[in-house]
Amino acid sequence: METRQLLIEHAMKEIEQKGLDGFSLRAVGSAAGLSSMAVYRHFANKEELLRAVGEEAFKTFNTRASAISSASLQSWVRALARVYVEFYLDTPGRFDACFVVRTSVERIYPQGFRSGKSPVISMMAERLAAAQAEGQLVRTDALELALQIWAQVHGLVALHKAGRFSLSRKDFIALCERAAMRLVDAAASDQSRPAQRTRTRAQSSR
Amino acid sequence: METRQLLIEHAMKEIEQKGLDGFSLRAVGSAAGLSSMAVYRHFANKEELLRAVGEEAFKTFNTRASAISSASLQSWVRALARVYVEFYLDTPGRFDACFVVRTSVERIYPQGFRSGKSPVISMMAERLAAAQAEGQLVRTDALELALQIWAQVHGLVALHKAGRFSLSRKDFIALCERAAMRLVDAAASDQSRPAQRTRTRAQSSR
DNA sequence: TGTACATCAGTGAACGCGCGTTCACTGATGTAC
DNA sequence: TGTACATCAGTGAACGCGCGTTCACTGATGTAC
Numbered sequence: 001m002e003t004r005q006l007l008i009e010h011a012m013k014e015i016e017q018k019g020l021d022g023f024s025l026r027a028v029g030s031a032a033g034l035s036s037m038a039v040y041r042h043f044a045n046k047e048e049l050l051r052a053v054g055e056e057a058f059k060t061f062n063t064r065a066s067a068i069s070s071a072s073l074q075s076w077v078r079a080l081a082r083v084y085v086e087f088y089l090d091t092p093g094r095f096d097a098c099f100v101v102r103t104s105v106e107r108i109y110p111q112g113f114r115s116g117k118s119p120v121i122s123m124m125a126e127r128l129a130a131a132q133a134e135g136q137l138v139r140t141d142a143l144e145l146a147l148q149i150w151a152q153v154h155g156l157v158a159l160h161k162a163g164r165f166s167l168s169r170k171d172f173i174a175l176c177e178r179a180a181m182r183l184v185d186a187a188a189s190d191q192s193r194p195a196q197r198t199r200t201r202a203q204s205s206r
Numbered sequence: 207m208e209t210r211q212l213l214i215e216h217a218m219k220e221i222e223q224k225g226l227d228g229f230s231l232r233a234v235g236s237a238a239g240l241s242s243m244a245v246y247r248h249f250a251n252k253e254e255l256l257r258a259v260g261e262e263a264f265k266t267f268n269t270r271a272s273a274i275s276s277a278s279l280q281s282w283v284r285a286l287a288r289v290y291v292e293f294y295l296d297t298p299g300r301f302d303a304c305f306v307v308r309t310s311v312e313r314i315y316p317q318g319f320r321s322g323k324s325p326v327i328s329m330m331a332e333r334l335a336a337a338q339a340e341g342q343l344v345r346t347d348a349l350e351l352a353l354q355i356w357a358q359v360h361g362l363v364a365l366h367k368a369g370r371f372s373l374s375r376k377d378f379i380a381l382c383e384r385a386a387m388r389l390v391d392a393a394a395s396d397q398s399r400p401a402q403r404t405r406t407r408a409q410s411s412r
Numbered sequence: 413t414g415t416a417c418a419t420c421a422g423t424g425a426a427c428g429c430g431c432g433t434t435c436a437c438t439g440a441t442g443t444a445c
Numbered sequence: 446t447g448t449a450c451a452t453c454a455g456t457g458a459a460c461g462c463g464c465g466t467t468c469a470c471t472g473a474t475g476t477a478c
Contacts, residue, residue: 154364175350187392232463
């Protein structure tokens with residue numbers, strides 16, 4: 001049953017080359033060295049193949065996100081933003097399959113996120129909540145703040161996809177990191193504190 | 207030459223009904239009560255029609271944004287976020303034609319924004335800069351902050367479009383407003399100030 | 413006032429394309445007896 | 446060990462569709478003389 005995996009891999013290459021719109025079943029079949037119709041032996045239809053691609057791509061992203069080992073909340077969020085943007089820049093097809101395609105099993109706010117079905121956002125919400133418990137962060141809805149950070153980076157990516165930036169890769173990544181950081185810093189600096197910069201506060205969370 | 211305008215209007219209806227993907231030249235022609243090929247008398251090709259639709263839709267959005275008459279920076283940003291989200295919720299096709307389609311004349315960050323070609327973002331950046339000059343806002347790159355606020359709301363909309371929310375219209379709009387406000391408030395409250403909430407500060411800017 | 417002509421919006425048939433999906437099939441492999 | 450059968454991955458032709466675009470045309474309108 002390894003043909004299925006072969007098809008998913010070639011489907012990813014196809015979606016990377018042709019984009020979400022140009023993605024076709026027939027191309028996947030022949031790219032995999034089979035007939036155009038071979039795909040139907042393994043997937044009921046196009047939608048199902050696309051869903052499988054999305055899940056596979058999400059595993060990749062999730063692995064990278066889980067591998068972040070930053071100690072402080074700040075640097076963890078920054079690293080996560082970077083992983084997200086690089087995932088988009090390097091493999092936009094996979095990114096779309098994960099975060100743009102509407103599938104039926106998607107993680108939905110707020111239910112799916114509260115119950116921890118969306119690993120990354122849940123993880124971020126937990127870290128934010130932990131920082132709140134330690135008094136390092138102002139007390140707001142941690143899940144909503146996590147969502148907001150996600151949407152912040154996602155929004156920059158979406159505008160990038162719509163051709164709204166003429167920045168180098170490096171500058172764009174830095175812009176995204178800064179935007180994510182501003183949200184964390186804001187939540188941190190809204191605490192009672194002396195009148196000074198708080199960039200380096202809350203460094204040793206967990 | 208009013209047929210051209212008629213075609214644009216029916217193109218908008220079409221793009222609203224069928225979405226960006228299902229949008230076809232033939233459908234526009236016959237929807238306007240003409241032959242399928244009549245469009246080619248007025249537009250060189252599909253792309254040009256789409257650009258005309260985008261510009262027309264942008265005028266609508268721009269008019270609404272310009273009509274906001276809030277006194278304070280805070281409430282102005284909140285109102286702008288609302289206009290943006292409602293533009294998406296009510297007329298997603300027009301929204302896509304404005305902010306998702308890649309056209310050749312798009313406003314690009316940072317050049318096109320600095321020179322004021324993107325009316326709304328430029329206006330926001332100017333208001334932010336004015337608030338900075340009055341000492342109500344922390345001194346950062348006003349244009350970047352404006353971009354960030356835009357991307358924040360745009361990101362929430364993009365995730366909504368990908369089916370990630372199960373919120374009522376009202377709740378989703380409120381969520382977007384809150385997210386935009388958090389960014390403005392953060393920039394305001396990062397000023398030197400007593401250890402208290404700053405929600406109501408900086409109320410009378412201009 | 414009348415005639416010849418140019419312009420140009422709109423038409424309808426056709427081209428060529430790629431798509432998702434269906435369907436009857438082939439042929440290799442494994443299993444039951 | 447040999448034979449009959451079932452299973453099932455893979456095939457290739459075909460269906461029906463809608464798309465963007467080209468092209469020769471029609472027919473009304475305006476203009477020049």
